[in-house]
Amino acid sequence: MRSFVPEQLEALVAQMASQTRPIKIVPKANDRLQRAIDWALRVVTLGGQDRYLSEYVTTLGRTIYVPEGWGETPPIEQYKILRHELVHVAQFERYGWVGMVLVYGVVFLPMGLAWGRARLEWEAYAETLRVTAEVEGLAAAQSPRLRASIVSRFTGPDYAYMWPFPRQVAGWIDAELRMLEEASRG
Numbered sequence: 599m600r601s602f603v604p605e606q607l608e609a610l611v612a613q614m615a616s617q618t619r620p621i622k623i624v625p626k627a628n629d630r631l632q633r634a635i636d637w638a639l640r641v642v643t644l645g646g647q648d649r650y651l652s653e654y655v656t657t658l659g660r661t662i663y664v665p666e667g668w669g670e671t672p673p674i675e676q677y678k679i680l681r682h683e684l685v686h687v688a689q690f691e692r693y694g695w696v697g698m699v700l701v702y703g704v705v706f707l708p709m710g711l712a713w714g715r716a717r718l719e720w721e722a723y724a725e726t727l728r729v730t731a732e733v734e735g736l737a738a739a740q741s742p743r744l745r746a747s748i749v750s751r752f753t754g755p756d757y758a759y760m761w762p763f764p765r766q767v768a769g770w771i772d773a774e775l776r777m778l779e780e781a782s783r784g
């Protein structure tokens with residue numbers, strides 16, 4: 599079982615800030631665009647997603663927008679979330695802003711079958727599984743609770759029902775867990 603020390607979070611944040619083009623962490627509620635996205639999400643999900651500003655972290659380019667209460671989030675959770683979001687930062691570098699908007703889906707559409715968005719999120723959730731195994735141990739990555747929460751992210755209103763096929767998402771999780779299991783056996 600691996601352990602986590604808060605210094606790992608400090609080191610990660612310092613590493614983000616020290617880049618030539620720093621990766622910034624910005625409170626979401628202070629940002630006009632983020633408030634507009636919150637409003638649009640409430641409308642397209644008929645109120646199903648009303649926690650965008652209060653609970654969700656969102657990355658645009660090299661800025662990671664964090665919700666209310668971020669500072670009180672336990673360091674290990676902040677660390678795991680930042681590792682997920684850094685995958686999105688890398689995606690913006692890889693595809694550019696125009697590419698990300700096209701792939702992620704202009705203004706959250708199409709709802710229900712957003713394959714591009716689901717693939718981008720899957721790449722980041724695979725990192726969530728890896729970092730969970732890294733800092734909390736393989737059993738934590740294998741936990742039914744984490745599995746259920748990841749599946750619901752894809753199939754529920756959190757991301758506007760981007761990929762409503764729970765068995766397929768579970769299959770992606772199984773494949774990643776098999777790799778982690780093999781890696782842990784060395």
Ligand SMILES: [Zn+2]
Pocket residue numbers: 682683686719722723
């Ligand atoms: Zn994500």
